[in-house]
Amino acid sequence: MNDDTDKDVELANQAVEPPEPPYSVYTHREKATMIILVSFTAIISPLSGAIYLPVLPSLARDLDVSTSLINLTVTTYLILQGVAPSFIGNLSDVYGRRPAYMICCIVYLAANIGLAVQNSYAALLTLRCLQSCGSSATIALASAVASDLATRAERGKYLGFAAMGVTLGPALGPVIGGLIDQYLGWRWIFWFLTILSGTLFFILFTFLPETGRNVVGNGSIPAPWWNMSLVAYVKQRRRRRQAEGVDLESAKLPRKRPNPFAALRILGEKGACITLLCSSLMYGGYYMLLTTLSSELSSRYGFSSVIIGLCYLPIGVGSLSYRYTGGFLLDWNFRRHAKAAGVVISHNRQQDMDTLPIEKIRLQVSLPFVYLSSALVIAYGWAMETKSSLAGIEVSLFFCGVFFTASLNGLNTLIIDTHISMPATATAANNLCRCLVGAGAAAISSPLINRVGLGWASVLVSGMWIGLSSFLWLIMAKGPSWRQAEKEKKEAARAKRENVDARNSTSG
Structure with a gap:
């Protein structure tokens, strides 16, 4: 009799146990709309770099400076493009995405207005650095918003949305700049x-709700009034009145102070460091292709700047197909x-990564595309x-863009998967490595091609990518154990801090 009573009590407890809250309160359409919005906001960073390339001769002539000095503005833009997101990205992980967007908006708009009216090389160089600081963090913020809204099982698809603006920028920039x-x-x-970014930021501030999980959890916790869009303010006021659907447990509290060097700490992790190294060196080779395409088409075929700009479109269209190729395969x-x-x-529930070989899951898809990319670069x-x-x-x-x-x-998805609590910081670390390597690649691309020719330069780039793939195989084999060791190290450090705090409170 007692056994039956105990069983009835256990069943009753199971019956009243609340269901696990959804990872995000937003529907698929709402999530896709928000991610596409931030994706096209992120277009301003690569677009600002690419749209500038066709006007370098005009700037050198009008400002009466050498071409090498004008090229310095490209290098400094890339360097700041890598450094700035490390500060803004970590701030957004702590205080939310919208305050970070507000900072980017003010800095970027001011820089563009200044660039449009300046008349000196010193002003051009300074304002280009400021423009880079304001625009570059939007890439990290777009990936962070996608991570806030999408679980690991559907992240490939949604990060494909987030990458649309980034891949369109280098393709459309030369066309628009030349025209x-x-x-x-x-x-x-x-x-x-100025007009494009002002329009995008106005739409973003009006419609994009705060998605940072440190602030709003799964989207059911009202953000502070100063951190709400107009639409979100109305919706969250309605939720507050009804007192329904608020899941305080989904917020990742307590919050830490922003740490501008948090992106550098990610480089201290063995698996993350190797992944970022491979990703950045691959990007460097790809950036060599993008930056030299215009000069090669001009010197070999004699095309005008408008025709050269149009020749960039296939690589952009190929990049846009990612959602239907790599994104589909990742999921x-x-x-x-x-x-x-x-x-x-x-549906809409996060998966426990400890039970899944996430490195193998992502790299089994990425590695074949690395080899295909290597072949297409040679072609x-x-x-x-x-x-x-x-x-x-x-x-x-076109197929270079696809593969x-x-x-x-x-690789980007793997970095976010293994740093889910700080996606913007992880993306910022990725951006830091890629842009610094990209700046170096832009500097050596022309001398290398002049020395060995474009054909053999492509063989060198392809050989480097194939050599890097061996490190990705190593991550597939050792990544889970490295990740577990890193997790235990962090837990031990956290326990040590808690013990010290407990002793201090007892002695006090």
Whole structure:
């Protein structure tokens, strides 16, 4: 009788146990809309760099400076593009995404207005650095918003949305820059960026709610009034009156102070350091392709700046197909491994990464695309070197965009998966490494091509990528054990701090 009573009590307790809260309170359509919005806001960073390239001769002529000094503004832009997100990204992980966007908006708009009216090289160099600081963090913020809203099982698809703006920027920038410079003059490039960014930021401030999980949890906790969009303010006031659906447990409290060097600490982790190294060196090779394409088309085919800009479109279209190639495969492979491990994927519920080999899940998709990218880079290099038909060059550029974006975004997804509590900081660390390597690649690309030719330069880049793939195989094998050791190290440090605090409170 007692056993039956105990069983009834246990069943009753199970019956009243509240269900696990959803990872995000937003619907698929709402999440996709928000991620596409921040993605197209992130376009301003690569667009600001790429749109500037066709006007370098005009700037050197009008400001009466050498081409090498004008090229210095490109290098400094890339360096600041890597450094600035380390500060803004960590701030957004602590205080939310919207305050970070507000800072970026003010800095970027002020820099563009200044660039449009300046008349000296010193002002150009200074304001380009300021422009880079204001725009570059939007890339990290876009990936962070996607991580706030999407679980690991669907992150490949949503990060594909988040990457749309970033991949469109380098493709559309030269086209827009060439057209504006030819018909309106270089100053209108900065007025165009002012108008575009002002429009995007107005839409963002009006419609984008705060998504930072440190602030609003799964979206059910009202953000502070100063951190609300107009639409979110109305919705959250309604929720507060109804007192329904608020899940205080989904907020990741307590919050820490912002640490501008948190991105550098990620580089101290063995698995993350290797992943970031591979990702940045791959990006460096890809950036060599992007920055030299215009000069190669001009010198070998004699195309105008407008035609050269149009030749960038295939690589942008190929990059946009990531959601239907790499993004789809990342999510499919996650579901496959989850089924093999007996992990049930519930809609809108986060999965426990400790039971899944997340490194293998992501790299099994990325590695084949690394090898395909290597082959296509060689095909592009020799097609250009031998002055092949333009159709052959454009086809190779299209598939370069498809395969390279799929391989690089797989690595980006892995970095976010293994640093889910600070996605903006992790993306900032990734951006730091990529932009610094990209700046170096831009500096050596022309001398390298002049020395060995574009064909053999593409072979060197491809060989470097294939060599780097051995490190990715190492991460597949050792990554889980490295991650577990890092987790135990952090838990031991946390326990030590708690013991010290407890002793201090007792003695006090």
